[in-house]
Amino acid sequence: MEAYLRLPEGWTTTPTGLPTDQFMWTKFAREPWCRIRALQWPISLHFPAPDRRNWTDEQRVDELARWADIIGRPNGREHVHRAMLRTFGDILLRQNLATVQQHAALSAPLEREELLRARAEVERDAAQTLLAKARAGWDAEQTLRAKAEAARTKAEAARAKAEADRNAEQTLRARTEAERDAERARAQAERSAEQTLRCASRGRTGCHSRIDLLAPDRTVASHDQLFQGTYNQSKPGVTALILRQRRGRQGERRGRPGASP
DSSP: HHHHSSSSSOOOOOOOOOOHHHHHHHHHTTTTTTTOOOOSSSSOOOSGGGTTTOHHHHHHHHHHHHHHHHSSSSTTHHHHHHHHHHHHHHHHHHHHHHHHHHHHHHHHHHHHHHHHHHHHHHHHHHHHHHHHHHHHHHHHHHHHHHHHHHHHHHHHHHHHHHHHHHHHHHHHHHHHHHHHHHHHHHHHOOOOHHOOOOOOOHOOOTTSOOOOOOTTTTTOOOOGGHHHOOOOOTTHHHHHHHHHHHHHHHHHHSSOOOOOO
C-alpha cells in the first residue's frame, strides 16, 4: 500500500488492447525507486474470465477441478512447467511471427520515408548551395557596380576639373587679349599723338592732313574743328611751337626774317 500511494497516478482505466494488470505493473516499473525481480517458475495459475466469456459455470468448475487435481499430484509442478513452456512457446512463436510481419509491413514505409528524407536533405543542400552562389554573385555585382560608380564619379570630377581649367584658361586668355587690346589702343593713341606732333612741327607741307594756322583772333573753319579739338588736347609745348612757326611765316610775308625768339 505504501508503494501504491507513492505512485504519481493510481489505478486508471486501461487503454484498449492492453492487459489491466500489466498496465498497472508498468506504473510501478517506471518509478526510479522501484526494483523488479522475476522468478524462474510460476507461483500461481490464472484463468482469465474474458477468454471464457461464453463458458457456463459447469465448464468453469470442471476446468478448476481438473487443474486442482493436476497441481495436487507429485509431478504436478513438472506438468505445469511443461504445459506452460508449450503454451509460452506457441505464444512466443506467434509474437515473433507477428513482429516479423509487422516489421516487414513497416520497413517499406520506413525505407521510403528515409529515402524521401535523404532526398529532401540533398535538395535542401543544393538549394542552400544555389542560394550561396546567388548571394556571392549579387555581392560581386554590387562590388562591380560600386567600382563603376566610383569610376564614373572620378571621371565626372576629372571632367569638371578640366572644364574649370578650360574656363580659367579662357578667362585668362580673354583677360590677356583685353590687356593686349588696351596696350594696342594705348600704343595707337601714342602714335597718333606723336604723328600729330610731328605734323604740327613740320608745317603745312610736312603733314598728310590739312592744317590751317590762323591768327589768334580768327575763327577755325568747320572742316578744321576736329583737328583743332585734337590739337587743343595736346601738350602746351606743341601750342607754343605752332605759335612760333606762325609768327615766323607772318614775318616772311612782311619781308622780315622770322627768327623765333
